[in-house]
Amino acid sequence: MTTSFDAESSSPGPSRAGFVDDLIGVVGADNVLSAPEVTGSYLVDWTGRFRAGPAVVVRPATTEETAAVVRVCSIHGVAVCPQGGNTGLVGGSVPLDGGLVVSTRRLRRLDAVDVAAGRLTAGAGVTLGDLHRHAIAAGMAYGVDLGARDSATIGGTVATNAGGNNVIRYGMTRDNLVGIEVVLADGSVIRDLAGLEKDNTGYDLAGLFCGSEGTLGIITAVTVRLHRPFPEMVTGLLAFDSVATATAAVRSLTAAYLPLEAIELMLGPGFELIRSTFDLPSVFGRGHAAYLLVDCADATPVTERLASAVGDLDGLEDAAVADDGPRRSSLWRYRELHTEAVAGIGPPLKLDVSVPVGDVGRFVEQTIDDVEASHPEARVWIWGHAGDGNVHVNITGLDAASEEPCAASILDLVISLDGSVSAEHGIGRLKKDWLLRQRGPVDVRVFRAIKTALDPEGIFQPGVLLPDAP
Ligand SMILES: Cc1cc2nc3c(=O)[nH]c(=O)nc-3n(C[C@H](O)[C@H](O)[C@H](O)COP(=O)(O)OP(=O)(O)OC[C@H]3O[C@@H](n4cnc5c(N)ncnc54)[C@H](O)[C@@H]3O)c2cc1C
Structure with a gap:
């Protein structure tokens, strides 16, 4: 059993002085935060919906420090909430059920890009945006991208198996993950960062930790698959007369053999909210019922191919096309600002x-x-x-x-409709009561067995992902 640890309380529970001193012994006093004015932003999630009470935040800089921190927590019986960029949207990134935050943001190893193999190894605390820039500087690209790229960490995206804008071409994070390093509950470390294309030696541990939402261990580094970026990219913003025609167009575009990277849906009210909130220009001079934002990328020019596929779409009222970086980004703003505008x-x-x-x-x-x-x-x-x-x-x-x-x-x-209650954000606290219904009793029994095998004392993430025991 773990004990909740409140930075302000003296008893019952672990001795504050002993626990904090042990943490300071590992990472130094500057990296053990307990004053509310500095811990505040770590203790409320991005949505503002999930707020933890006072808690300690510890910031290890290496895998060895992370392992030592976990050992200290295990000895003192204090629960651990791993946290990356704190952009998660299901309440898993703050220690609502007690414990301390282990922030991974100082785990910023960023190896040289292996261009021949198409691989990159990065520390868990590297932001997705920095990883993209590092890959692009070496002439390569990473297939996972999302709006929170400059805050979300690569460790957090692996822990949540993030999806994002380009899943139709490159898959979810799990499809791009080829190696992992994880600190387990007893402080031991799985090190599997080689990233071999072929390695058929038993259970897929990287795949297991991907999407585990911090419940099985702290991811300290990952190796991801890179690809060569396509030189020709085009973005189309398509305006439709109804939701029905816009969503039917998704199927037509998918069937048109286009080199699609993204198809995003927006509705008229959301589009207008973005325009008014961020004072953005009207793209078409008037509002429309629904919009699709379509990205295509290839080795040869794609604009004509997209234009010809779009020409046949039912209900299409207008279209704007951009084929250079700045104009493509300005069309993408209408889509990416939705989360912030509604919040x-x-x-x-x-x-x-x-x-x-x-x-x-x-x-x-x-x-x-x-x-x-x-x-x-x-x-x-x-x-x-x-x-x-x-x-x-x-x-x-x-x-x-x-x-x-x-x-x-x-x-x-x-x-x-045979859908999923969580497409890409994960289960966290928000959806855990739906897990049994979505996955069924056998899956949940297996989940519990994995959790118990890897974290017998329940030190990681109490209250996250698994439904409360019956
Ligand atoms: C504007 C905006 C747009 C977004 N768009 C998308 C989108 O398109 N697709 C999508 O999938 N998500 C999206 N998200 C959600 C969020 O960005 C992702 O879930 C992201 O993967 C979280 O990364 P993070 O570093 O912020 O993790 P955090 O929020 O810090 O943590 C999320 C979960 O992962 C665990 N965790 C974090 N780091 C580690 C680690 N190193 N080891 C073990 N566990 C860890 C935490 O305990 C928590 O359970 C968006 C969020 C925002 C705010």
Whole structure:
């Protein structure tokens, strides 16, 4: 059993002086934070919905220090919450159920790019943005990208098996992960960073830790797969007369043999919210019901191929195309600012779900109709990675008592469509009561067996991912 550790309390629980002194002995006094004015940002999640009480934050700089910190926590029986950039959206990155934060942001090893092998080894605390820039400087690229790239860490993206903008071409983080280094609950270390293309020697440990949300150990470094970037890239912003025609167009574009990197869905109200919140220009002179943002990339020019595929789409009202970096980025801003703009209204009810690609339109329309009928005071904001069936549903203006039933009816619809209650953000605290329903009793029993085998004292992440024991 672990004990909650409050930096301000003296007893019961571990002796504050003994515990903190032991941590200081490992990482030095400058890297053991307990004053509320410096720990504050580590203890509330990005959404503002999950706030931990006072807690210590420790910042190891090496794998060895991380292992020693975990040993200290194990001896004192203090729970551990690994934290990267704290951009997670399901409440797993803050120690709500007690314990301390182990921040990985000083684990900033960044090896030379192995161009021949297409591999890069990086410390868990390197941001996704820095990893991209490092790869690009060597003439290579990493296939996982998302809006929080300049805060999210590579360790956090592996811990959550993050998806992002380019899953239709490069897959989720797990598909791009070829090696891992992890500190286990007893302080021992799995070191498997070679990143061999072929290594068929038993269980896939990197795959197991990917998506484990800090519940099995602290990832200290990873090796990822890189590819050669395509020289020709084009972004199209397509405006449609309805959600139905926009989502039908996703299927047409996918069938058109285009070298697609991304197909993102936005709806009219969200687009207008971004425009007004960030004072962005109107792209088309008037608003439209729904939009798709489409990226294509190839070795040869792609603009004509995209234009010809788009020309046949039903319900298309307008289109804008950009084929240079700055203009492509300015079209992407309308999509990437959604999370921030909606958060600015107040913490929304956030659901990140997936349904079969052919059901995205039906799911979106039914969700909007259902929420508007049952909660007229609420507003539904929907966007997502439509190319892989991933829809982000955000609802603002709900009173606290309505959140759970509202979420339940949407997640029921997801399950009835053979979808997933978590497409890419993970389970965290937000979805753990849905895990059993989504995965079934056998999977959850296996999850518990893995957890018990690797973390018998339950030191990592109490209250995260696994449902409370029956
Ligand atoms: C604006 C915005 C856009 C986003 N877009 C996307 C998107 O498109 N796709 C997507 O999948 N997600 C997206 N996210 C969610 C978030 O960015 C990802 O979940 C990201 O992977 C979290 O990385 P992080 O370093 O911030 O992890 P944190 O938030 O710090 O932690 C997330 C979880 O991982 C665990 N963890 C973190 N680091 C480690 C480690 N080194 N070892 C073990 N466990 C660890 C934590 O305990 C926690 O459970 C977005 C978030 C924001 C704010």
